[in-house]
Amino acid sequence: MLSELTDIPGPPPSGDGHHMGAIAAAGGLHTFQLDLHRRYGDVARFRLPHSTVVSVADPVLLEATVRLNERPAELFRFLDPFFESGNLQVLPEREYVPWRRVVLPAMSDHAAHAASFPRLAAEVERVADRWAARREPVALQHELNNLALRMVCSYAMGDAFDAAGDLAERIVSAFQFLLDHFIHEMRGGEPPIPPGERRRRVEQAVEQAQWTLREAITEVVERRAAGRGRSDSADLVGVLLDAGWPMGRVRDTLLGEMMGGHHTSGVATSWTLHLVSLHPEVERRLHAELDDVLRGRTTPDHADLRRLRYLEMALNESMRLYPPAPYAARETTTEISVGGYRLPTGTTILHPIWAVHRNPRVWPEPDRFDPERFAPAAAASRHRLAFLPFGIGPRHCSGAGFASVQIRLMLAVLARRFRFRLVQGHVVTPVERFVLCAEDDIRMTVTAR
Numbered sequence: 271m272l273s274e275l276t277d278i279p280g281p282p283p284s285g286d287g288h289h290m291g292a293i294a295a296a297g298g299l300h301t302f303q304l305d306l307h308r309r310y311g312d313v314a315r316f317r318l319p320h321s322t323v324v325s326v327a328d329p330v331l332l333e334a335t336v337r338l339n340e341r342p343a344e345l346f347r348f349l350d351p352f353f354e355s356g357n358l359q360v361l362p363e364r365e366y367v368p369w370r371r372v373v374l375p376a377m378s379d380h381a382a383h384a385a386s387f388p389r390l391a392a393e394v395e396r397v398a399d400r401w402a403a404r405r406e407p408v409a410l411q412h413e414l415n416n417l418a419l420r421m422v423c424s425y426a427m428g429d430a431f432d433a434a435g436d437l438a439e440r441i442v443s444a445f446q447f448l449l450d451h452f453i454h455e456m457r458g459g460e461p462p463i464p465p466g467e468r469r470r471r472v473e474q475a476v477e478q479a480q481w482t483l484r485e486a487i488t489e490v491v492e493r494r495a496a497g498r499g500r501s502d503s504a505d506l507v508g509v510l511l512d513a514g515w516p517m518g519r520v521r522d523t524l525l526g527e528m529m530g531g532h533h534t535s536g537v538a539t540s541w542t543l544h545l546v547s548l549h550p551e552v553e554r555r556l557h558a559e560l561d562d563v564l565r566g567r568t569t570p571d572h573a574d575l576r577r578l579r580y581l582e583m584a585l586n587e588s589m590r591l592y593p594p595a596p597y598a599a600r601e602t603t604t605e606i607s608v609g610g611y612r613l614p615t616g617t618t619i620l621h622p623i624w625a626v627h628r629n630p631r632v633w634p635e636p637d638r639f640d641p642e643r644f645a646p647a648a649a650a651s652r653h654r655l656a657f658l659p660f661g662i663g664p665r666h667c668s669g670a671g672f673a674s675v676q677i678r679l680m681l682a683v684l685a686r687r688f689r690f691r692l693v694q695g696h697v698v699t700p701v702e703r704f705v706l707c708a709e710d711d712i713r714m715t716v717t718a719r
């Protein structure tokens with residue numbers, strides 16, 4: 271006998287009918303969810319301004335939600351102004367499926383990763399050379415987010431990116447502008463600038479982002495028409511154009527991948543370097559593996575990546591503890607049942623990635639950093655949804671395959687060349703700004719090994 275949505279345990283409604291105040295007080299949705307599940311169990315309920323939300327923190331129960339293929343439009347409305355051809359985060363399933371069928375293979379293609387690898391490696395080496403020459407500490411997240419974004423652009427646009435100047439930086443600042451304001455509004459604060467002024471600046475930022483994108487893609491098309499440069503049909507823009515997608519959708523797709531790849535891979539790399547620096551035995555093993563696989567070289571080849579097994583274990587353990595995207599959202603399009611509850615059509619479901627990764631029944635001593643959890647035998651004995659940094663189901667991260675390559679490359683080059691130590695007195699506080707980052711960055715001294 272199934273229980274109803276209203277029977278799901280959760281905190282009592284607050285005076286304003288939702289829990290935004292409690293979420294802000296907890297320091298973000300991820301910490302609110304952690305506490306929610308500690309108090310109310312693996313299926314819990316709370317209120318956002320526009321909807322009742324069901325959060326599911328148990329891998330087995332998550333199976334019932336894995337096929338859901340819609341996201342709640344309201345939660346992603348802040349991204350609407352960025353897209354010309356419809357907000358890609360919330361495209362209806364019938365429109366989403368054929369588009370995704372083109373995008374996913376392009377982003378996860380092994381041969382395309384290998385072909386672009388030397389250019390990606392050159393981006394990382396440039397940063398490493400700069401760090402080798404500097405004496406001041408490095409703000410890891412800032413530097414690595416920018417590097418990750420350059421790598422995404424290089425992969426998605428091919429050699430046209432090299433000609434696109436400061437495209438990436440301009441798009442990031444426009445996106446960051448929207449995001450800052452959205453977070454501010456969500457937390458119920460006064461807008462930092464008057465509403466009229468704000469709208470004008472948002473519009474300008476969006477216009478500028480779209481203009482720069484248009485310019486870059488036009489450049490790619492002209493190169494293809496003139497038969498210049500390498501075979502552009504291997505990159506994402508080329509693949510989309512060959513598949514006949516209209517220019518607006520091509521531009522939107524590129525922007526979507528840049529948004530998705532901008533700070534996620536950068537923060538994952540920075541959390542990993544931070545955690546490794548705090549654990550001398552892990553650092554020793556990582557250095558030994560890199561020295562062994564690279565044998566005097568400072569940069570891996572594409573084929574080396576799969577031999578860096580311990581590096582991958584440390585990365586996974588870091589993404590368990592600090593999942594760059596700490597939650598994902600779905601909406602039911604038919605009635606489903608989860609954990610004995612009947613969820614009607616239109617229910618918002620959250621996948622609380624951070625709370626699943628710190629569920630003590632799944633991960634003993636969940637706050638301890640221990641890469642051995644990802645040794646092959648240990649990983650094989652766990653439920654497949656116990657570790658879900660890239661989300662689950664038909665809308666999981668389309669950049670996951672590429673992210674895995676770019677993060678392992680960044681880690682390999684940087685950990686091979688440098689030893690990282692936190693600047694004395696610098697406190698690292700995780701906060702959620704749609705990605706899980708450090709409030710005041712992660713400031714490290716960087717010394718050559």
Ligand code: HEM
Pocket residue numbers: 358359370422526527528529530531532534535538593594595597598599659660661662663665666667668669670672673677
């Ligand atoms: C460590 C790195 C990354 C993590 C942890 C991560 C995580 C995620 C998560 C959790 C989602 C939501 C999935 C869901 O709703 O179930 C997502 C979506 C997405 N990510 Fe990533 N991501 C990473 C890197 C990247 C990169 C490098 C790119 C692009 C090159 C990217 C592009 C996207 C896009 C476009 C979406 C929306 C997918 C769709 O709706 O079709 N991500 N990512």
